[in-house]
């Protein structure tokens with residue numbers, strides 16, 4: 001279990017690395033361990049089935065995904081553009097960590113976003129209704145709806161293997177809290193060098 005004991009909380013040591021132990025003699029402790037184990041098993045099963053290119057029925061696939069993901073603290077958010085042509089679902093925490101970037105385009109678009117791995121994002125409809133704007137290094141793909149102009153998600157330069165999702169384009173009901181972190185995209189290279197976690201946010 002990659003958990004932290006109370007004395008190591010906030011540090012990088014996992015329990016196994018630190019050699020510290022937590023007591024699991026309470027019911028909730030036992031439940032926590034079992035839940036984490038079950039989540040790992042289900043996640044492995046999902047990866048195994050995907051590798052074998054198994055055709056599994058939609059309800060089973062959704063069931064496995066929901067168990068493995070929800071047990072890791074994620075929920076399924078849905079969202080889209082203003083006119084409804086573009087719709088997506090995304091698995092992420094109900095407590096969102098949102099970046100407020102001051103680079104030239106994020107300022108103009110007020111493009112606040114949270115980052116997820118590509119595997120947790122699914123475009124439900126509207127691929128043909130998307131158009132893409134790029135500039136400078138052309139790494140970021142600013143995808144937006146051709147009809148209403150809303151950018152509900154995009155591919156950030158910092159995380160080309162993931163997606164940046166606009167929290168303000170999510171449907172009501174699944175967001176519990178939002179923490180906003182300013183990021184100095186004006187000095188992009190410097191900001192990326194200094195930021196410890198942003199690159200990892202698109203890793204599954």
Ligand SMILES: [Zn+2]
Pocket residue numbers: 081082083084085086145146147148149150
């Ligand atoms: Zn639209």
